[in-house]
Structure formats: C-alpha cells, structure tokens
Amino acid sequence: MNIFVIGIGLIGGSFVKDVRAKMSAAKIYGIDANAAHVAQALSLGLIDEKATYEDLHLAEFVMVSVPVDVMLQELPKILDKVSDECVVCDAGSTKELLCAALEEHPKRRNFLACHPIAGTEFSGPSAAINGLYHGKTNIICEIEKTAFTLQERALEIFQLLGMRIRYMNPKAHDKHIAYVSHLSHISSFMLGKTVIEKEKNERDIFDMAGSGFESTVRLAKSSPAMWTPIFKQNKENVVETLEEYIQNLSEFKEMLLKDDYEGIYDQMNNTNKIKVILKGMPVSKMVAKEKN
C-alpha cells in the first residue's frame, strides 16, 4: 500500500513507524514544509521517499499531521490531488472547524476526520516513538460522510496499530477535549510560568522540584506552534473551561483565607475519585510502573 504522511513530526513519524512495523509491504512517502524534517525522516528510516503534492495521485492512505491552522488550509488542496480510491485522515486536536470547512468539498467522501489521543511533550521527527498509538483512543467524527470502503481501509490500519475507536460528533469532540486535553496544557503552561517568574534563580527550582512538579509541568514543554492554533480554533470551549478552572482555584483560595480546612479536605477527597476514573485507562500503565 502507498502510504503518505504529510507533516512528519512526533504524530506523523510515530504513525509511520508503527505502520512500517505492522505492514511490511507498505511504501511510505513523506511530505513536509520543513526540508530538514524530511531529510531527518529519511535518515531515521521513517519514510522511504520524499514526495510532493504532485505525487498524491499514487496515495492509497494519507495521514495529515500538521498544526490545525495549516490543516484548514492544506486539507482541501490535498483532497483535490488524491484519487477517488484514497482515504485521507487527519490527526488534529480540533474537529468542528475542519469538518465545517470540508463539508462541501467534492472529495468529502475521501476524508476521515480523526483525533488519535496520543502524544508526548516532544516534537519533530526525532521525537517519533514505537507503539505510541497502542491502546490509545482514536476519535472519529462524521464517519457516515466517508465512503464505506475507505472507512474500512482506515479502520484496518488503526486496528493493526492497536487503537480503540470511538465515534463522536465534531461539536461534542471539541467540547470534551477542551476539558481533558486543552485545559491540562494551559494549567501546565501557566504553572510553569508562575514558578519561573518567582524563581528567578533557576537553581532553586532545579534543586527543590520533585517528580510531582515535573509531572504537573510536563505539558509546558509542548510546542507553541502546535498549541496556539488549537486554542484559537477551540477558543469558545477553552475559555469556558478556563473560567470554571479559575473559579475553582479562587474558591479554594477563599476557603484557605477563611480557614475552612474541612471544606478543603472535602474538595480533595471528592476529587480523589479521579483514581478510579483513570484506573481503567490504558495509559495508566505508565503511572503503575512508576509505583513499582
């Protein structure tokens, strides 16, 4: 199968790494606006060949993993170039604007709107890792708008990579993901900012920060080029989550000021149930390992 990856960073690179491991007959073409990334992807063996949009007629499967602002601009052009028998998937963290933008595209049936919930705080081809998608959820939106045989082809590949599939409409996707992903990133970035501002002498952070701080601030290492357009496209939902988060933090502060330690205890105790909620998560193996 001729597989194209457009945008060969952590997401696209990890995707083709696993595809190559599971589909020995796949030929992998790479397209990236950044020539250094293409060269790196070739030397890392992530792709077999450098390609351009003019080669897209050869594609049977295309994974587009570029920042969501670039996605809006490039996906219509990519769809214009592929054959009727090709399925084009994206991996963007927002779905509403993209699905709306492609609604009337003549090749809408060739597009499958996806969001594999997987990643690390690193970026670029060298950040690509094996097994990134194994056991992770891939949210698919508007499945009914994709041609049936093309749905099948994409789902077979996702299954080979060990992904769990969940179907959702774009509006619900963007709303929920604001809570479980976008807000986490902002809380982490602002935590990093608050601490850096205070601790002018970085040596103090270095010496006193434990693994608790490190895990909470991990997402603050993420790429601003990737996250700025996500926050822009999901502005309305993100603002809502931020308002609720700020409200909860302010209430916590008020309880402290009023010496309401019973209230503080209760809030933490109630939130402890996140343990049970997360227990079933496939990714929680990571934390369990840490315990041993």
Place this chain on the structure above:
Amino acid sequence: MNIFVIGIGLIGGSFVKDVRAKMSAAKIYGIDANAAHVAQALSLGLIDEKATYEDLHLAEFVMVSVPVDVMLQELPKILDKVSDECVVCDAGSTKELLCAALEEHPKRRNFLACHPIAGTEFSGPSAAINGLYHGKTNIICEIEKTAFTLQERALEIFQLLGMRIRYMNPKAHDKHIAYVSHLSHISSFMLGKTVIEKEKNERDIFDMAGSGFESTVRLAKSSPAMWTPIFKQNKENVVETLEEYIQNLSEFKEMLLKDDYEGIYDQMNNTNKIKVILKGMPVSKMVAKEKN
C-alpha cells in the same frame, strides 16, 4: 543501629525499605497510630518489631513521617522520650512552624529538620517502594541547631540512600516549596475537580483522556489527610502562589478573548524553557524513559 520509624506509610515505609537494604545490621522498630498499618508493615517486612513511645529510649535514629499537624503535636513528646545520643529527623513538607515550635525544646540538639523531596501520589505501607530517595534532594533546615555527631549520623544514612543534601532556612524553604510543590498539588486537584464536574458521564473522561491529562492530574490522587494540614501550615505562601497562578490564567484567558495569539504563543514559548531547567533534575529520567 536501632532505627525507629514513626508513621509507616509511603514516606516512612520507603525509608526503612532502603535502610534495610543498605544497613544489614539495622534493627527497625515501627510506631503508627493505625494498628492495621503496623500489622501490614510487619507482614511486608518493612519493620522488625512493633514499638511504642516507651521503647524510644532504645532508638539511635528516628524518622518521623506523619502528617504535619500530627508532627507539631508529637515531635515534642518524641524528643522527650529519646536518649541524648539519638537523632530525630522529620520528613514534613513545611518547616517554619515546626522549627519555631521546637526552638526552646530541651532536646532541640537531638532534632534535625528535614524535607526529602520525594513521594508518589499513593499512601500507606503498601505504597512503600525501593529507591524512592535515590538521587532526590533532602532539604535540611537549621543544621547548626543539631548536635554535630548527630548531624553526622543522619547525613551518613542519607548518603547511603543516595540523597543530595541542600541547606536552607525554614522561611525560605516554605516559600520556595509553595511554588514547586504545594501549588502543583492544588493546580492538579482543581483540574481534576473541574473535569469531574463537567464530565458527569465518567465514561467520556475514561475514553478521551490521554497521558497528558493523566500526568497533569496525577497529584489529585494524593491524600487529603496529608495535604490539608500542609496547606494550613503554609497558608500565607500558598495563597500568594495561588493569586499569581490565577492571575496568569486570567491573563491567558483575556488574551484568548482578545484574539491575541501572538501573545499566547510568546507566553508558551517563554515557558518552554522549563525543559532546560528540568533537564538537570535527577527525576527527569522518568520522563526520558517515556520518550523511548
């Protein structure tokens, strides 16, 4: 050496686990208000014998790892019971109130105020793990108030366990630790609360949450019984960090509302330097592993 551990949970239990591994001749006595914890510690082989305060005259080294409110109440009594040749260390996350409370104690020279920056979100004797303290920082306050030979004994044990030592006054400790530890816990608890409130259908969190959310919300699994008295004792510093954190989050929200994406990009880009700051941290091995 007769070693006593008072409060046999994650911190105390992990401590004696390593002590036993490194000091084969050590005899380990355990004291805990919770009889079930003592029984569990015995069956897990964390301690050799159950003990009471009446046995403390036998102790040569005592590690007190109880919630910081219990610490204030129990440490004077513990010091009353130990011999002049015994060193008593604590492992509490606040130092100012404790050091002030013990300032005039007749056995002040037997006390060494410590804060090993190590832990996980789990608690109880079964949460005890090997090597928890290896490569971690142990902050020692008011070292000059401890008898020299007793300092030496404690430092030898800390060295055996692979801890790095850093000296600080109690006021500076409480101020810095509010930023790099206490604030992380509140940001995580409130993130968990915000998401749980919104996602009444827990299935949605379960399916959509990725490892990013999981690491950011990890500390929300922590024990309220341990953390409530920490926030109480460090109220003034914690309120200050919360105010700055809320301020940064509000500014971020305002930038979103004003469509100032350049400003948002810059803030994230500036905060990315947390990568470099954390790189030198010994605990960052955990995250590096995840990358491979």
